[in-house]
Amino acid sequence: xxxxxxxxxxxxxxxxxxxxxxxxxxxxxxxxxxxxxxxxxxxxxxxxxxxxxxxxxxxxxxxxxxxxxxxxxxxxxxxxxxxxxxxxxxxxxxxxxxxxxxxxx
Amino acid sequence: xxxxxxxxxxxxxxxxxxxxxxxxxxxxxxxxxxxxxxxxxxxxxxxxxxxxxxxxxxxxxxxxxxxxxxxxxxxxxxxxxxxxxxxxxxxxxxxxxxxxxxxxxxxxxxxxxxxxxxxxxxxxxxxxxxxxxxxxxxxxxxxxxxxxxxxxxxxxxxxxxxxxxxxxxxxxxxxxxxxxxxxxxxxxxxxxxxxxxxxxxxxxxxxxxxxxxxxxxxxxxxxxxxxxxxxxxxxxxxxxxxxxxxxxxxxxxxxxxxxxxxxxxxxxxxxxxxxxxxxxxxxxxxxxxxxxxxxxxxxxxxxxxxxxxxxxxxxxxxxxxxxxxxxxxxxxxxxxxxxxxxxxxxxxxxxxxxxxxxxxxxxxxxxxxxxxxxxxxxxxxxxxxxxxxxxxxxxxxxxxxxxxxxxxxxxxxxxxxxxxxxxxxxxxxxxxxxxxxxxxxxxxxxxxxxxxxxxxxxxxxxxxxxxxxxxxxxxxxxxxxxxxxxxxxxxxxxxxxxxxxxxxxxxxxxxxxxxxxxxxxxxxxxxxxxxxxxxxxxxxxxxxxxxxxxxxxxxxxxxxxxxxxxxxxxxxxxxxxxxxxxxxxxxxxxxxxxxxxxxxxxxxxxxxxxxxxxxxxxxxxxxxxxxxxxxxxxxxxxxxxxxxxxxxxxxxxxxxxxxxxxxxxxxxxxxxxxxxxxxxxxxxxxxxxxxxxxxxxxxxxxxxxxxxxxxxxxxxxxxxxxxxxxxxxxxxxxxxxxxxxxxxxxxxxxxxxxxxxxxxxxxxxxxxxxxxxxxxxxxxxxxxxxxxxxxxxxxxxxxxxxxxxxxxxxxxxxxxxxxxxxxxxxxxxxxxxxxxxxxxxxxxxxx
Numbered sequence: 001x002x003x004x005x006x007x008x009x010x011x012x013x014x015x016x017x018x019x020x021x022x023x024x025x026x027x028x029x030x031x032x033x034x035x036x037x038x039x040x041x042x043x044x045x046x047x048x049x050x051x052x053x054x055x056x057x058x059x060x061x062x063x064x065x066x067x068x069x070x071x072x073x074x075x076x077x078x079x080x081x082x083x084x085x086x087x088x089x090x091x092x093x094x095x096x097x098x099x100x101x102x103x104x105x
Numbered sequence: 106x107x108x109x110x111x112x113x114x115x116x117x118x119x120x121x122x123x124x125x126x127x128x129x130x131x132x133x134x135x136x137x138x139x140x141x142x143x144x145x146x147x148x149x150x151x152x153x154x155x156x157x158x159x160x161x162x163x164x165x166x167x168x169x170x171x172x173x174x175x176x177x178x179x180x181x182x183x184x185x186x187x188x189x190x191x192x193x194x195x196x197x198x199x200x201x202x203x204x205x206x207x208x209x210x211x212x213x214x215x216x217x218x219x220x221x222x223x224x225x226x227x228x229x230x231x232x233x234x235x236x237x238x239x240x241x242x243x244x245x246x247x248x249x250x251x252x253x254x255x256x257x258x259x260x261x262x263x264x265x266x267x268x269x270x271x272x273x274x275x276x277x278x279x280x281x282x283x284x285x286x287x288x289x290x291x292x293x294x295x296x297x298x299x300x301x302x303x304x305x306x307x308x309x310x311x312x313x314x315x316x317x318x319x320x321x322x323x324x325x326x327x328x329x330x331x332x333x334x335x336x337x338x339x340x341x342x343x344x345x346x347x348x349x350x351x352x353x354x355x356x357x358x359x360x361x362x363x364x365x366x367x368x369x370x371x372x373x374x375x376x377x378x379x380x381x382x383x384x385x386x387x388x389x390x391x392x393x394x395x396x397x398x399x400x401x402x403x404x405x406x407x408x409x410x411x412x413x414x415x416x417x418x419x420x421x422x423x424x425x426x427x428x429x430x431x432x433x434x435x436x437x438x439x440x441x442x443x444x445x446x447x448x449x450x451x452x453x454x455x456x457x458x459x460x461x462x463x464x465x466x467x468x469x470x471x472x473x474x475x476x477x478x479x480x481x482x483x484x485x486x487x488x489x490x491x492x493x494x495x496x497x498x499x500x501x502x503x504x505x506x507x508x509x510x511x512x513x514x515x516x517x518x519x520x521x522x523x524x525x526x527x528x529x530x531x532x533x534x535x536x537x538x539x540x541x542x543x544x545x546x547x548x549x550x551x552x553x554x555x556x557x558x559x560x561x562x563x564x565x566x567x568x569x570x571x572x573x574x575x576x577x578x579x580x581x582x583x584x585x586x587x588x589x590x591x592x593x594x595x596x597x598x599x600x601x602x603x604x605x606x607x608x609x610x611x612x613x614x615x616x617x618x619x620x621x622x623x624x625x626x627x628x629x630x631x632x633x634x635x636x637x638x639x640x641x642x643x644x645x646x647x648x649x650x651x652x653x654x655x656x657x658x659x660x661x662x663x664x665x666x667x668x669x670x671x672x673x674x675x676x677x678x679x680x681x682x683x684x685x686x687x688x689x690x691x692x693x694x695x696x697x698x699x700x701x702x703x704x705x706x707x708x709x710x711x712x713x714x715x716x717x718x719x720x721x722x723x724x725x726x727x728x729x730x731x732x733x734x735x736x737x738x739x740x741x742x743x744x745x746x747x748x749x750x751x752x753x754x755x756x757x758x759x760x761x762x763x764x765x766x767x768x769x770x771x772x773x774x775x776x777x778x779x780x781x782x783x784x785x786x787x788x789x790x791x792x793x794x795x796x797x798x799x800x801x802x803x804x805x806x807x808x809x810x811x812x813x814x815x816x817x818x819x820x821x822x823x824x825x826x827x828x829x830x831x832x833x834x835x836x837x838x839x840x841x842x843x844x845x846x847x848x849x850x851x852x853x854x855x856x857x858x859x860x861x862x863x864x865x866x867x868x869x870x871x872x873x874x875x876x877x878x879x880x881x882x883x884x885x886x887x888x889x890x891x892x893x894x895x896x897x898x899x900x901x902x903x904x905x906x907x908x909x910x911x912x913x914x915x916x917x918x919x920x921x922x923x924x925x926x927x928x929x930x931x932x933x934x935x936x937x938x939x940x941x942x943x944x945x946x947x948x949x950x951x952x
Contacts, residue, residue: 001939004937008910008920039728039729061941062912063939064935065937065938066683066934086683086709
């Protein structure tokens, strides 16, 4: 599933455990026609905004992806986004290029 | 990906008319029903794969036999080449010369003077200290800290900082620059050895060349007539002391134990699964390694090595060749071994000219390895507090196409046997032009001597075997004269015996099996260099052909411009963790477009930006490649995915011949070696583990960061050698004293460590706030469905928002809350995430 994170937050449960959650807006599932025509490589979704709002445990987050806007069905159709994963996520990860984390931003 | 598609036409790919007809090619068994490929594939990760000879040569019984170790032993093929016999065959001078290096390597000893180790260094190598290293003196520690922190500035920085400290604390006995450098050698035992070389870089005066006074190639004298000193030298960093350093600290030693742990785990897995691996997660999952372990050639205490060679231009606009080789210590986990801190520089070959006899440069480093393979390297393992004898196992030789010919002694991509992993497919050339192309399908009306063989079949491709290499090598060596040599070189695809034949077969993967594919250059340079010019209609077109008949050549004029803009427009949507985004190809493709840019452009953005741009048939064909590359590039590959990738790659190559080359002699040059190489990739994973583990990305990065560190552009080569040595010494120091280094990527102030590699990062709301009704609603759903907690109707929690989350893979996921405050052009959007498996509530049918 692909989603846009709105924000992260922590919540104390009744038993005093604290969970870390993310408020996210999901994207639709990928368009079937485009999947079929592309050997499953073109995963094109629409953004569901408020309709796709949900809460997830942050530990379900697998990776950061790109959702790149495109208009496969012409300019007047609804805005779509295709998924780009970092090709071989580990290619640079293995080399030790970790993202620098500025103190704050 | 369905197994039983009715015909080939699911993607609109035209069938090859010749294959539909009733002509000889069909009788020849070359019909290639796509639906049959998958069934032709070996069982995932089974013993059949381990023999690596293609399905037809596999003994029928084995795959699910629980007695797998015995079975594997029967298929073990390690190199069995009699070097005496081989030497006796050699007639020609250059072949004899190559043999002399091999024999010198075979007979290597630490005492024979080649490695130039002094008695003290030799003693230390054979009797490593058996206690943790200790920096007793605070002044020495200060000196080391100072040295490390000024490593990227000049010597002057060290000296003046030292002076400044001494002004305030005159009693401190901080070592001078020269002193600290000597102390580092004492502490680590890591030095370089220097050998003379030709001033024009042709050869090094090593091995059989050691006594020469002038270059065999260019005749330049070795020494300056006045000073009597060598006019040029090069440095080799010996592995022994560096390996010992890696074991000297308890934590570092613990890291070196990764291979032992994972090997035991893999053997267990094989036993449990009847010889089948469910995934390929590292080099050690490959059959070459597993065979070597089962065969007893690799012991727990050994060290497993990869050598990687590459040439670079130091300056873009003038000849400034420089060749470097590195060692990668496979014993470390994949998360560590490719990092700057653990990659060891083997040797640096100064330019500006290209080396001609690379064997002579590799010789000192390999000689040392060979000597240690024989004698055994004693290592004090700080983790277990024991001295162990380690043999160096040579697992892999890696290089790009041109560099690889130096290592494997094969002819290179344009030869008749141009396949770099030495499969037995031979190419075809155009009449009168000697460049061969590995087209499986024979052109129409084609009759060229030596090339007119019938179609090969992609479902049952020509095999690959070490015996073939041995047989052909003998045949080449026996060439009685230069004319015969050239003829046999053409026939066999072998130029010369590889220097690696000199390493003991018990301590290496056999030649040529230790030389694998290079996915970096293949995917990110060779393939784009073929497809994009084809699509732009700028690819070479013979007189008898016409670009106007190229239905795929659509990236022209406005289409190309608009496409270029699409690619560039994706930049703000590519997270910073994706590294350098691809620039507008319409503007920049010929100005140093990087391998990484091609990777993101073709295999990341490709399916999106080429949709409705390439004709559908060609688009679908391209997508197969993307599908496969995305799998092959992974560092952990599921066996079923690997099978799917194999099928896609083989189909891609087959269809490339049909869609583009179309059996036309005047288009043979379309079928480059890169197309053929794709068909080997998935099977190479079975042999060598995920190919990202042996790719040239590490080498490229190492060259990049070494060259960046050059401080003297007056003497760049000498300086580079110096930097290479320092890198090795510092790496050894850091391994011995992990606390010399700041912890990597520490958890920043105000962050919250959630465990398992997750860290919440600021910004954070100063005060808790109420959330919207919609948000509250989905939170209540989550609590009820996932946690089983019911909340009161009027429940309205207050929360503090956090902006960022660091993931276990090192990426930082951001959020709309903060990112939306910044203009799009200033953002590399990183708030979109892939969520692992759908949590219980799907957003589409919410409560």
